[in-house]
């Protein structure tokens with residue numbers, strides 16, 4: 175147990191991102207899981223990679239049991255100043271233009287893959303037709 179009503183910024187929490195000092199943010203609360211790293215059934219690497227951000231989604235995605243949730247109290251050190259957490263809305267836009275930019279050339283390449291053989295065939299037939307007719 176702990177906490178004592180302390181409120182941390184994400185920058186403060188992010189400083190604790192090593193195997194010797196590891197803090198996590200889950201559902202608005204800050205947890206010091208340093209002593210739990212070795213015992214975490216999901217391994218220490220997932221916990222370390224969940225530092226420096228709001229790890230709520232990662233935590234929820236695993237579908238942790240009520241036993242796991244009950245254990246969290248032991249590691250609770252305070253709350254996060256939610257204003258310092260970037261919202262997911264801010265994360266989404268940069269990904270979408272990148273995704274679309276990739277799609278456009280892909281589409282053009284597919285059209286060209288279909289058209290180029292047809293053009294070559296048409297030219298070959300044209301040349302054949304042109305070179306054959308004077309000799310006939």
Ligand code: HEM
Nearest residue numbers: 205215216220221224229232233236237238239242245246
């Ligand atoms: C204080 C925070 C955490 C505690 C106390 C905790 C505790 C546990 C416990 C007890 C389990 C065993 C399965 C269960 O009872 O649900 C588990 C599994 C697991 N946890 Fe956590 N966990 C925490 C945070 C996280 C975070 C932030 C992540 C993801 C980045 C994570 C990823 C996993 C994974 C991948 C498993 C393995 C699931 C499986 O093999 O089926 N955990 N955790």
